[in-house]
Amino acid sequence: MRPPFRFPEGLITLRRAWQQTYAELAQAHAGAGTTALRLRLIALSGHLCAHPYWAAADWRAGGVELRRAARTQTPAPTEREAAA
Numbered sequence: 001m002r003p004p005f006r007f008p009e010g011l012i013t014l015r016r017a018w019q020q021t022y023a024e025l026a027q028a029h030a031g032a033g034t035t036a037l038r039l040r041l042i043a044l045s046g047h048l049c050a051h052p053y054w055a056a057a058d059w060r061a062g063g064v065e066l067r068r069a070a071r072t073q074t075p076a077p078t079e080r081e082a083a084a
Contacts, residue, residue, distance in 0.1 A: 005065040011053050015070035018044040 021044060025037040054062070 005062055005069070007062075007066055007069055008051075008053055011048070011051050011066065012070050014044060014048050014051065015066050018048060019067075019070055 018041065021037055021041045025034055025041060028034045028037065
């Protein structure tokens, strides 16, 4: 079994914001002025992809685990806890 991934809280917060924005965009009615939501989703996607965490992590498996971690309501371990 693989050890659990440890994500920085900022990365989980970004992913949660992405998921929330995506859900809002999915619920918006056609022609409801979704430009701001689409632009926010694009910006959040860029921030997620460019996050420094991915420079050293196994990003292929990490992306799935990040989505799972962002869906849970439990707080992510701090960097200090992850290092222990």
